[in-house]
Amino acid sequence: MKKESFVKPDPQSWLNTFHFSTPIKIRYCETDMLGHVNNVSYFMYFEQGRIEYFENLGLTEELFSEEKVSIVANLECQYLAQMYLKDPLVLHVRVAEIGRSSMDVQYAIMVEDQLKAAGRGTIVLIDTKSGKSTPIPDFVRNKIASFEDWK
Helix, strand or coil: CCCCCCCCCCHHHHHCCCCEEEEECCCHHHECCCCEECHHHHHHHHHHHHHHHHHHCCCHHHHECCCEEEEEEEEEEEECCCCECCCCEEEEEEEEEECCCEEEEEEEEEECCEEEEEEEEEEEEEECCCCCECCCCHHHHHHHHHHHCCC
16 A cells, blocks of 8 residues: 655755754664564664754753653655665654644655655653643743744
């Protein structure tokens, strides 16, 4: 079953929308017996990049505290090409959309000039006492919108 891609309108135009990136060093334990990066490792890279993105914006206290925490509601990866232990990965991260209590976060894993994987997921801000979603503060919205250069 073919699923519609979120990499739109084309890969290069989509990549041009990212304003944050971080290098990723592949560890030996993240590879399989053939030297490929194991499919579960991509999700660890997404998590690392997402946290670094929010740290870069100074939003970790607002999104990860005793009162509120951001949790992953869904996460997907489109594997486009194999990656290997010595590949110099660069992970690009962006918030593509913000809802009332959730954000759509997108990821692009590059090796040099080749897109190796594309990912997306929804994170939801949860009130830790009630266990229910809670609105994303305007300060967080404005900081992300400014960084992402949303008009």
